[in-house]
Amino acid sequence: MKKRIFHSIAVATTLVVMISMLLILFTLHHAFTLNQQRQLKRYLLLAFQGVEMNDISYLTALPEEGLRLTLIDEDGTVLFDNQADANEMENHLNRPEVEHALLTGYGESSRQSDTLFEKQLYAAKRLSDGRIIRASVSHATIIKTLFSLVNALIVVLLLSLGVAFWLASKLSRRIVAPLNRLNLDKPLENEGYDELSPLLVRIDSQQRTLLAREDQFRRQEKDFSMLVASISEGMILLDHEGNVLFMNPAAQAIISVSGDYLGKSLLSLNRNFDLLSLIHSAQQGKKSSGRIEIGDSFYLVSAVPIDSDQSLRRIAVVLVDQTDSERAQKQRREFTANVSHELKTPLHALAGYSELLKLHMVKKEDLDSFYQNLDDRVHKLISLVEDMISLSNIDEGAYDIARQEVDLYAIVLEAVRELAPFADEKKIDIHVSGESTVIIGLPKLLNSLTFNLIENAIRYNKPSGRVDVSVQKQQETVVLVVKDTGIGIPKDEIEHIFQRFYQVDKGRSSGGTGLGLALVKHAAQIHQAGVDVDSSLGEGTTMTVRFPCLQSQE
Amino acid sequence: MRSDFDHQLNRLKQEMLAMGMHCEKAISQAAQALLDGNASLSEALPQLQENIKHREREIESSCLQLLLRQQPVARDLRMVSAALKMVTDLERIGDQAGDIAEIVKMGNIRGNYTQLPLQQMVEATIKMVNDAIDAFSNQDEAKATAVIAYDDVVDSCFDEVKRKLVEILKEKEVLAEEIIDLLMIAKYLERIGDHAVNVAGWVLFSITGQIDANIT
Numbered sequence: 001m002k003k004r005i006f007h008s009i010a011v012a013t014t015l016v017v018m019i020s021m022l023l024i025l026f027t028l029h030h031a032f033t034l035n036q037q038r039q040l041k042r043y044l045l046l047a048f049q050g051v052e053m054n055d056i057s058y059l060t061a062l063p064e065e066g067l068r069l070t071l072i073d074e075d076g077t078v079l080f081d082n083q084a085d086a087n088e089m090e091n092h093l094n095r096p097e098v099e100h101a102l103l104t105g106y107g108e109s110s111r112q113s114d115t116l117f118e119k120q121l122y123a124a125k126r127l128s129d130g131r132i133i134r135a136s137v138s139h140a141t142i143i144k145t146l147f148s149l150v151n152a153l154i155v156v157l158l159l160s161l162g163v164a165f166w167l168a169s170k171l172s173r174r175i176v177a178p179l180n181r182l183n184l185d186k187p188l189e190n191e192g193y194d195e196l197s198p199l200l201v202r203i204d205s206q207q208r209t210l211l212a213r214e215d216q217f218r219r220q221e222k223d224f225s226m227l228v229a230s231i232s233e234g235m236i237l238l239d240h241e242g243n244v245l246f247m248n249p250a251a252q253a254i255i256s257v258s259g260d261y262l263g264k265s266l267l268s269l270n271r272n273f274d275l276l277s278l279i280h281s282a283q284q285g286k287k288s289s290g291r292i293e294i295g296d297s298f299y300l301v302s303a304v305p306i307d308s309d310q311s312l313r314r315i316a317v318v319l320v321d322q323t324d325s326e327r328a329q330k331q332r333r334e335f336t337a338n339v340s341h342e343l344k345t346p347l348h349a350l351a352g353y354s355e356l357l358k359l360h361m362v363k364k365e366d367l368d369s370f371y372q373n374l375d376d377r378v379h380k381l382i383s384l385v386e387d388m389i390s391l392s393n394i395d396e397g398a399y400d401i402a403r404q405e406v407d408l409y410a411i412v413l414e415a416v417r418e419l420a421p422f423a424d425e426k427k428i429d430i431h432v433s434g435e436s437t438v439i440i441g442l443p444k445l446l447n448s449l450t451f452n453l454i455e456n457a458i459r460y461n462k463p464s465g466r467v468d469v470s471v472q473k474q475q476e477t478v479v480l481v482v483k484d485t486g487i488g489i490p491k492d493e494i495e496h497i498f499q500r501f502y503q504v505d506k507g508r509s510s511g512g513t514g515l516g517l518a519l520v521k522h523a524a525q526i527h528q529a530g531v532d533v534d535s536s537l538g539e540g541t542t543m544t545v546r547f548p549c550l551q552s553q554e
Numbered sequence: 555m556r557s558d559f560d561h562q563l564n565r566l567k568q569e570m571l572a573m574g575m576h577c578e579k580a581i582s583q584a585a586q587a588l589l590d591g592n593a594s595l596s597e598a599l600p601q602l603q604e605n606i607k608h609r610e611r612e613i614e615s616s617c618l619q620l621l622l623r624q625q626p627v628a629r630d631l632r633m634v635s636a637a638l639k640m641v642t643d644l645e646r647i648g649d650q651a652g653d654i655a656e657i658v659k660m661g662n663i664r665g666n667y668t669q670l671p672l673q674q675m676v677e678a679t680i681k682m683v684n685d686a687i688d689a690f691s692n693q694d695e696a697k698a699t700a701v702i703a704y705d706d707v708v709d710s711c712f713d714e715v716k717r718k719l720v721e722i723l724k725e726k727e728v729l730a731e732e733i734i735d736l737l738m739i740a741k742y743l744e745r746i747g748d749h750a751v752n753v754a755g756w757v758l759f760s761i762t763g764q765i766d767a768n769i770t
Contacts, residue, residue: 242568265564267571268691271684273579276572 001179005172013164021153029142036139037108037121043067044123044135051133056080072098072124072132079131092134097124101132110139117144234299234319242266242279245314254294254319275317278303282315297323331499338501339388342514346381350374380513387515390448391500394522406443408450408478408547409436409471415451416469419458427464430454434471439478439547441527449523450480452516453543457484459512460541478547488537497533520545559624563633566616567691570637573609574687576602577644578680580651581746585676587658588739596655606648610641629760633693636760640690643749643756647683650742650749657739662731670718670736675711675743678704682750690757698761701754708747715740 047069050058059069059080071080076093078086092098100107101124110121119141124134140148178192187200187207228235234251238244242265247257255270267276274292281288282303289302300320307313353374356362362370416430423430439446450469457467461484468483489497489504496502498521501514520543524531528548535541580602587596617638620626626634657663682701689697719733759765 241565265568265571267568267575268688271571271575271578271687273575276575 002172002176005175006168009168009171010165013168014161017157017160017164021156025146025149026142029145032145033139036137037123040067040121040123040135040137041108044125044133047135048125048127048133051127068136070134070136072134074102074130074132092132095122095124097122097134098132100124101126101134112141117141117147232321234317236266236317236319238266238279238315238317240283240313240315242283242315244269251317251319254297254299254321256295275301279315279317282317283313285313291322297321298326299323335500338514342384342501343381346377346384349377350381353377384513384515387513387519390445390519391515391522394445394519394526403440403442405438406441406446407436407438408446408480409434411443411446412450412454412469412471412480415447415454418451419454422455423458423467426458426461428458428461428467429465430458430467430469432469434469435473437471437473437478439527439549441547445523445526449520449545450482452520453480453482453545456512456516457482457486457541457543460484461486465540473549476549478549480545480547481542483540483542485540488539488541489533489535490537491535494533494535498531559620559626559630562616562620562624563630566613566620566634566637569609569613569616570640571687571691573606573613573641573644574683574690576606576609577647577651578683580606580648581676581680581683584651584654584658585673585680587655588663589673589676591658591663593655593659593661596658599652599655603648603652606645610645613641614638629763632763633760636690636756640753640756643752644683647746647749650746654739654742657735660735662729662735664729664732667736670715670740671711672715672736672740672743675708675715675740675747678707678711679743679746679750682708682747683753686750686753686757689754690760693757693761695758695761698754698757702751702758705747705751708744712740712744 047059047067051071056071056079059071059082062069062082068081068083070078070082070092072092073079076091076098078089078092080086081089096109097107100109105126107124108122110119112119117140119139120136121139122134122136124132126132146153178190179196182190182192182196182200184203185207187204190196190200228248231248232250234254235246235248236244236251237246243263244261244266245263247261252258252261255272255275257269261269266279270276272292272294274290275294278288278290278292278301282305285305287302287304289300292299292301298321300322301317303315303317305313305315353370357370412432412434416432419430454467454469457469461467465485467485468481470479470481470483472479472481493504497504498517500518502517503512503514521531524545530546532544532546533541534544580599583596583599583602587593617634620634621631624630682704685697685704686701688694689701716737719737722728723733755765
């Protein structure tokens with residue numbers, strides 16, 4: 001801009017200087033010419049007077065320098081010329097000034113001489129005797145004047161140009177200076193040209209919108225990245241060649257990527273065949289999804305191509321952990337299989353017994369024990385079905401009914417009383433300690449919880465063993481402890497004992513249903529109670545159930 | 555020009571990784587069929603083998619194009635030529651996995667041979683192939699060396715299988731076909747290990763320029 005202004009000023013000034021110089025030259029030249037013509041006329045009049053008085057002798061007495069005077073006869077013959085030989089000169093009758101003088105008494109003309117640079121001015125007057133006196137002077141043309149002045153002109157031109165350029169650079173700098181000082185970060189605080197203010201106002205408003213938008217964008221991005229970082233689903237964004245553009249922490253954990261992954265191909269980070277085949281078909285533009293196994297976990301993966309253009313295509317991959325539901329499904333399948341199996345075994349036995357009886361194949365003396373066996377099996381079947389109903393009730397939320405105050409100690413005593421025959425049979429001592437403690441709960445469930453715990457303590461005890469049951473209030477909790485001196489539970493099986501139908505003794509010789517502890521766990525859960533297992537193999541097991549006291553305040 | 559070349563080299567690496575992945579898959583499918591005693595698990599193998607062969611051809615042609623058009627030198631040249639050699643070994647690995655599956659399919663192996671360290675062999679070979687490919691893609695010298703050393707595990711497993719099979723033959727009456735098939739499977743696994751060593755050797759060559767004497 002500065003350059004542009006500088007150029008404009010410099011060119012304009014130069015042009016103005018040159019034009020004005022030329023104009024002045026023309027005007028001066030014109031004035032000079034007029035002046036010369038006037039003088040010529042005056043000289044002519046002087047010569048006219050001289051010749052009128054002294055005739056030709058006046059002319060001959062004049063010096064040869066300067067003014068040229070010619071005396072011409074009526075017929076055009078040159079009679080005298082003070083600067084040339086009159087005899088050699090041609091007839092002057094057809095010269096315009098002579099013609100004019102003969103006609104009107106006075107004539108003027110000017111003629112270009114042989115060179116461009118000079119011009120002859122003529123003035124002629126008729127004498128009283130009819131002859132013509134003519135004066136002429138050579139006059140420099142404008143071109144000659146120009147040439148004669150060229151040195152001076154150049155000096156003036158150069159000087160003025162110098163001044164023009166200096167001024168131009170100075171001015172342009174001055175004009176541009178406020179523009180250079182503009183602070184575009186705060187457009188409205190600038191002073192300088194009023195002409196700029198609409199522009200500055202516009203810039204200001206645009207800057208504001210831009211900032212607002214940037215802010216909004218940044219916030220959205222932050223929200224999004226927070227969301228993406230916190231969700232448990234893995235998300236990966238790939239470019240069309242399978243290089244990672246983005247991966248959230250969950251995805252990094254799932255495909256076990258550590259360190260730098262951006263821009264690397266997924267193939268070099270993980271080579272799960274199924275995952276990559278899904279991505280491969282997404283690369284071909286086909287949306288694909290499937291279940292894959294990574295390590296011990298199952299994931300539902302969908303790979304979606306974004307954008308149809310091949311080179312701009314991105315592939316979004318979402319991994320959803322399905323391990324839990326997969327496990328739950330597996331557990332349900334196992335449960336169903338187990339239920340049928342558990343029911344079938346005693347039923348088969350019953351069928352066998354009844355067939356033997358029908359065919360009268362039992363000896364009379366064995367009948368009693370036979371009936372006893374039959375009775376046992378039926379009861380076992382009943383208790384199994386009852387357990388299963390309780391469990392499924394819990395599953396269905398059937399115990400979501402009003403709770404009431406229950407004396408846990410009383411329930412323990414009741415269970416012990418019920419189990420006394422069983423304990424006697426196994427020669428096991430049961431010791432109950434504690435005091436009457438009231439909690440809020442569901443009596444039926446608490447019944448089966450204590451019953452099952454104590455029953456297990458008896459069942460898996462050694463002969464002549466001992467079971468200690470205590471109910472205690474400890475600060476915020478009510479603690480039920482069932483301690484036996486039994487066979488104990490192997491360490492690596494403890495985590496399984498609460499599963500349905502799980503029995504440490506795979507031979508199932510103990511007579512349990514395998515559902516007892518599952519019931520205990522669920523009943524405890526419903527009462528927000530925790531169950532702790534402490535067991536050492538061959539020495540015994542201690543089951544501790546902690547009921548929160550808060551319940552009693554509800 | 556250079557960036558174009560880099561791009562093509564990168565593509566080559568990706569293709570190698572993909573081919574390696576398919577080989578791993580082939581081994582694990584064959585192994586699953588073998589260890590679970592369920593030949594139907596390896597039904598997809600012939601297709602996989604075909605895929606691997608196809609990939610071999612593609613990688614070969616892209617290697618040749620790279621050599622002709624870009625005329626790589628030094629390390630790049632070694633890498634491209636190593637890739638050219640590696641695909642042959644990888645393709646053999648796929649073939650051998652297919653062979654194992656075919657033996658399983660014949661159904662001679664009926665007994666339960668958990669005393670044979672076949673599972674261990676399978677895991678070791680998959681690990682070797684995986685690591686060799688990783689070493690190639692990351693140009694990781696240490697990993698390649700580790701793969702070569704790991705072959706001892708596979709070899710000792712093979713010796714053990716051989717010894718145990720002899721014991722079984724001595725002890726009881728068993729189907730001779732069964733023993734031979736098991737021995738062949740073990741041998742194939744051992745060969746897969748050897749091919750993985752070759753791959754690792756070529757990786758070492760591409761990094762260091764030294765050709766390992768063990769490459770067969």
